[in-house]
Amino acid sequence: PGAVEEVSAATGEIVVVAGNPNSNLTATTTPQPALNVAIWAANSLATDVAGNLYISDFFNNVVDKVTPDGNIVVVAGSGGNGGVTTTPQPATSVSLNGPTGMVVDASGNLYISDQNIGVIEEMNAAGQIFSVAGGGAATPSTTPQPALSVSFNAPGGLAVDGAGNLYIADILNGEVEQVNLAGQLVVVAGGGATVPS
Numbered sequence: 018p019g020a021v022e023e024v025s026a027a028t029g030e031i032v033v034v035a036g037n038p039n040s041n042l043t044a045t046t047t048p049q050p051a052l053n054v055a056i057w058a059a060n061s062l063a064t065d066v067a068g069n070l071y072i073s074d075f076f077n078n079v080v081d082k083v084t085p086d087g088n089i090v091v092v093a094g095s096g097g098n099g100g101v102t103t104t105p106q107p108a109t110s111v112s113l114n115g116p117t118g119m120v121v122d123a124s125g126n127l128y129i130s131d132q133n134i135g136v137i138e139e140m141n142a143a144g145q146i147f148s149v150a151g152g153g154a155a156t157p158s159t160t161p162q163p164a165l166s167v168s169f170n171a172p173g174g175l176a177v178d179g180a181g182n183l184y185i186a187d188i189l190n191g192e193v194e195q196v197n198l199a200g201q202l203v204v205v206a207g208g209g210a211t212v213p214s
Contacts, residue, residue: 019036021036021059021083033052035052035081036054036059037054037055038055040054040055044077044089045095046090046109047090051083056072056081057074057075057077060117061073061119061174068084071127073117073118075117078095078112078113078114079094080094080127092127092140093109093129093140093146095109100114100131101113101136101146101147102147104147107144107145108144108145109144113129114134115131116129117129117173118132118172118175118186119175122183123181125141126139126142128140128149129175130175136148136172137164137169150169150194151167151168153165153167153168154166154168155167157187159204161201162202163200164201167194172188173186173187182195182196182197184196191208192206192208
């Protein structure tokens, strides 16, 4: 188990904000002090405008949220009703499989790379989760195609731009893909044979 730290802007010191390597407790859907739980392989972090910190807890297969008052709660994963589908459902009722990259957009939607199954999911402000990209059989290309029709190969880091487009680091495909607001996916970098210089 590990911990999540922050560097204090006031003092420059490192302060643990979540996680306790000596704890046998894990985060649950009931809020508890963030320093009381074990976090297994914190893979990615994201924040929202309310000051909440999101942690992709990779080996526990959950996404945790640390609130400004120092409590931690599971907001996605830990359910036993199977994986995420294209139909919105409560985010804590589903099973995640290797949550990795995360990003929060301007509307407060949280995007999650479910790395081991090659799917990108969106959790909206109401706590509903659904698949938005991946899970198909088509190879990503420079020709736009429906994002749910493609197959990723270990999607990792995520980013959003000011227009709301989602960017995906497709690790083992060696590409960066963009999903636009119409749900179309296109390769925007990588996939060629030239070495960057």
